[in-house]
Amino acid sequence: MDAALSSPENNPHDSPANLAQASVKCPHCGTVMPANVAFCPGCGWSMTPLPPVERAAAAAAYLTFVAGAVILFLPAFQKNRFVRFHAWQSILLWGVFLVLSGIALFLSNVAAAMVFLLFGILASLAMLFLWIVLTIKAWQGERFEVPLFGELAARLP
Numbered sequence: 001m002d003a004a005l006s007s008p009e010n011n012p013h014d015s016p017a018n019l020a021q022a023s024v025k026c027p028h029c030g031t032v033m034p035a036n037v038a039f040c041p042g043c044g045w046s047m048t049p050l051p052p053v054e055r056a057a058a059a060a061a062y063l064t065f066v067a068g069a070v071i072l073f074l075p076a077f078q079k080n081r082f083v084r085f086h087a088w089q090s091i092l093l094w095g096v097f098l099v100l101s102g103i104a105l106f107l108s109n110v111a112a113a114m115v116f117l118l119f120g121i122l123a124s125l126a127m128l129f130l131w132i133v134l135t136i137k138a139w140q141g142e143r144f145e146v147p148l149f150g151e152l153a154a155r156l157p
């Protein structure tokens with residue numbers, strides 16, 4: 001860690017020529033990118049420190065789709081791509097989880113009850129695990145994309 005920080009790659013960015021060509025290295029995965037990139041293209045790590053209120057809002061957005069929807073409508077975050085991305089991802093994930101839960105309940109009968117009970121427990125555990133991971137990632141300021149859900153969330157306003 002200390003060796004990377006004091007390496008000669010960290011040129012001073014004070015002259016315009018250096019500024020134009022400046023590149024930074026992701027502290028999380030090591031991907032090299034232009035200095036003006038907000039998020040690491042390799043892992044989604046936030047390259048600029050995010051205010052705690054934004055990270056808290058992004059983390060709170062995962063407390064079910066209701067919290068995500070409320071945060072989407074808050075005027076404070078209308079133009080905040082980081083918070084809105086996490087809010088949309090939360091809504092999409094919770095939406096699919098609830099729809100699948102509803103279908104499982106609807107289809108279940110006495111014969112299939114055990115199968116759906118098992119499926120329901122597994123799905124709930126997976127959702128709990130995902131929720132914990134996403135909340136921590138959001139709080140760390142990381143733009144962590146869940147496959148499919150994240151791609152869709154990134155396109156939403």
Ligand SMILES: [Zn+2]
Nearest residue numbers: 026029040043
């Ligand atoms: Zn990275």
